Amino acid sequence: MNDDMMIGTRIQEVHAAIETARARRTSVPKDAPVELIAVTKNHPVEAMQAAIDAGIMNIGENRVQEALDKAQTLEREVKWHLIGHLQRNKVKHAVRQFDLIHSVDSVRLAQEIDKAAEKFGKVQNILVQVNLAREESKSGVYREELDDVLAEIEVLRAIRLQGFMCIAPNYDDVEECRPLFRAMYELFRQVKECEPRTADIRYLSMGMTHDYEIAVEEGANLVRVGTAIFGARQYALGV
Template identity: 65%
Template sequence: MIAEKLQEVEEKIEAAKARRTPQITEDVQLVAVTKNHDVAAMREAIDAGVTDIGENRIQEAMGKYETLGRQVTWHLIGHLQTNKAKQAVKYFDLIHSVDTPHLARALDKEAGKIGKVQDVLVQVNLAKEESKSGVYEEDLQPLLQLVDELPHLRLCGLMCIAPNYDDTEKCRPLFRRMREIFDGIKDIPFQTANIKYLSMGMSHDYGIAIEEGANIVRVGTAIFGPRQY
């Protein structure tokens, strides 16, 4: 069942890539979001071809990390509290949700303790939704510069979450603007940054996100079905 749903998602990804404008050429990385899904479902997905796993919560991820028994790339895609920075740098390969200077400095400090350079994305709250984390566009530049200057962080791009519109077409202008911002920061003369990832799009809107330039999509329900609470 999971393998069939995964194949459907991959086919939709390819179809969306074909609808892109010619100047957007990157491949698309699928992150399978396993929040509230058990290790057996994760293994089934990985055995069907998933290479990247996304988790929202540190505590849930830690238990799965110890028992999964598969080699995958781990993505932290949920809001991260500063007091969880130590665990985040221990368990995750890419953290999508850096949104404040305070959090950036905490991650840098903890990564330094274990001799790691932590890959991170800065989360942008383009729609200025109070219910979502993320830096506003007008405050983005100083945060990017700070992350670039911290010795144990590597800035790899941007992440956003679109509003949950009933009509997903309403997401398109936001995704388009995010791609413009992403392309713009590639021209900034950073010290150590490697700007390559634009993480946007989830189960309900990932097709539009890809059309508008996402190269990481975070898909859970479309692969695993409804979450198990």
Template identity: 65%
Template sequence: MIPERLQAVKDNIEAAKGRRSPDKNQDVLLIAVTKNHDIYAMREAIDAGITDIGENRIQEAKEKYETLDRDVTWHLIGHLQTNKAKQAVKIFDMIHSVDSLHLAEAINSAAANIGKVQKVLVQVNLAKEDSKSGVYAEDMEELLHKVDEMPNLQLMGLMCIAPNYEDVEDCRPLFAKMYEIFNKVKEMSFQTANIIYLSMGMTHDYEIAVEEGSNVVRVGTGIFGPRQY
């Protein structure tokens, strides 16, 4: 079933790309979110064409990283505590959830200790939800410049999570606003940043996110089915 679901998601992404305006013609990276899915399901998805894996928790990711036996790009998409930064930089190719100067400093230090330049995204809490991490839009620019100045971080773009609205169409204005912000950030003057990724959209809202300009979507249930708790 995983290959069939994966193909359906890819087809939906292509259809959504066809509905968006010509200025949003970039490719879309599909990250398979493997939280609470076992190593066998992960291998099945990878063998069906998945190249990028997203995990929310360090401990679960570490166990899978050590046993997966597949060559993939690892993304940390969940909130990262500063005391887990050392473990995170050893596993993940990109960390999507940098939401404070304190966390950025911890990741930079941990990456320096292993001689790595860690790719990161800054998470923006556009809806100002108390239940979600992320820097507020009005504080974002200062954090972006601070991250850009850190020698062992490379800023690659932005990430956001939309509220879980009852009507998924209610996500559209937020995604559209986030795309506006992303374009403004691309025009900013940085030292080493390479602003190419706008990570937004999950199983329930990724098609709208793609229509509104997302070029990274994070899909778990849509590929693997309901999580195994």
């Protein structure tokens, strides 16, 4: 089996696992759909093309410059997701390239995105990254800060809040992620019920290759999967 066929087969396997996880839901509607984001950091354009040709519609990149470089030769229509930390000096490039920015972790960053989007004549869709586990090694807004952050974002007119992203700790026992995902879904549900007037709360981005099935069971509707689709990352791409 060639590499393109392997990528297609892996995508089918991930979709099947997502559907099985949806069927196991207990406190979340089983019929609520889940979108798969193929995470292509450090994978070549050819692998991305194979994934898109196999049905992938969402591409996730961690670095702005890598996405810009790849977009020049990708030759495919796709929805671009920025899932990595965004530095303020990269904001204008991110706004130009990405359909959805998952990793907004401060009011100041949201304000910079708003300014750049206004200059481009665009309304930039964003997610706020929430650090429920309070890991110092990860970005994100702490729960006790979130209400104030959302209030500040609500007054911005060139961005649209569409939900939240979270990253679970890399536990040895993946089941330990479950309480965090469950709490994150409850937070998502609460904000959606009292949706700010400038928002369009629809996405809960959580779950990666090692924990996406539990994330889906607990309410994720965007999952970010790389290794399970492309295999181990290739670090010598020159991009």
